[in-house]
Amino acid sequence: VLFAPGSEPPRPGQSPGPSPAPGPGRRGGRGELARQIRARYEEVQRYSRGGPGPGAGRPERRRLMDLAPGGPGLQRPRPPRARPLPDGAPGWPPAPGPGSSGSGPRLGCAALRNVSGAQYVGSGYTKAVYRVRLPGGAAVALKAVDFSGHDLGSCVREFGARRGCYRLAAHKLLKEMVLLERLRHPNVLQLYGYCYQDSEDIPDTLTTITELGAPVEMIQLLQTSWEDRFRICLSLGRLLHHLAHSPLGSVTLLDFRPRQFVLVDGELKVTDLDDARVEETPCTSSTDCILEFPARNFTLPCSAQGWCEGMNEKRNLYNAYRFFFTYLLPHSAPHSLRPLLDSIVNATGELTWGVDETLAQLEKVLHLYQSGQYLQNATAGGRAEYQRLPGSTIPQEDYRCWPSYHHGSCLLSVFNVAEAVDVCESHAQCQAFVVTNQTTWTGEPVGKDTRREVTGAPWKKLTGSGPPSEARFDEKTRRPR
């Protein structure tokens, strides 16, 4: 029996699997396992139902959620049908659990019946991810509990209860699914749907269907253009801003490593949300509010309400600094943007700004870049003149440069012809360039040093007595003349 969202009701919970008595080396036995399942179940329920948990602060947001019962949550309209395990663990599939109403996830088990080209993508402690092609041709990611993963394996070794351990691990996937849906944002991986189906000896295993991304490879990122690396930092800034102001309260990612993110068309998106937390840390004084990282600690203030102020948001921010900003932001950035970028790196490294200010500064960088203002202080003069040669080609080979959008030639993004001239002047091999009609994500045209390019007339460097110019580049006005 398959359960497609919005169609059939969930199956009642299954009877518990074999339940050996706690053996030697098994701590706590099945009572402990049931307790852990219940704790995870209750957490999922909290996120599924709505507003911020205890300590999430921001009472105005809590009130708003209270006014909107059944808002954008994932509640199933049906009453719970799942049966609990005899030892008190909640049943599976959980109810009310993820469901679909209106704008919720759309794909269900039917979508998985004729998938093709399944490929393993990656796995962590708990889950394994596969890439498949749907009958319509779209590629999606399927995520499920990894039966040979560390989490399930260590639980079975400890409790000797495979089904119970499956439920425990599956609640992580369920939590992730609920959060993906509740935290919808361009930088949160999109949940397309889910399916409960029997698998091996386990009934009702959960598979989530999401947008497919490419795992973040830091080494690769360091080899891309500054513009693309800045895009990742800006995506992250926008994501952290969203998490700090989410409908659930301020969400922190306890496990914040590059592998928790994927790239979708150059945008960074968070995929692994099973370690996200909304509750702020309770405190009686600031000595309870120590944010610890391997290389340094921060002490945050304890609010009058007894919560560490901004701890969730600052944890995210410092992690963004140490895993992303410090490597990706300043390196080979346009010269005039360096001071601003350095101040972003420094302020996040010292936690002197919150998420709002950090995002405002990142957006400012984007504005300066997109508007071409970062070129204002570029020095002109003392350069060769360039002549535009419509309908011609430049009889010389491409050369390679770094970082190029094209492997075999020098393809870079420039704001205008003036910047292309600057770039050409800074490369010893450059004799000419073509401004193409391709644009990058910021809208910058892409200039190429190639004679094979056909989308624009080449600009050729003048070497002494050239032919009369059809158009020349004026170094003073920095425009063609």
Ligand SMILES: Nc1ncnc2c1ncn2[C@@H]1O[C@H](COP(=O)(O)OP(=O)(O)OP(=O)(O)O)[C@@H](O)[C@H]1O
């Ligand atoms: N939608 C996706 N598209 C492509 N790759 C993905 C996607 N989701 C996850 N991955 C890759 O699969 C790996 C495992 O996924 P995930 O992080 O959710 O598992 P996990 O068991 O929670 O991992 P961890 O032990 O890091 O918590 C990730 O590191 C990521 O590289």
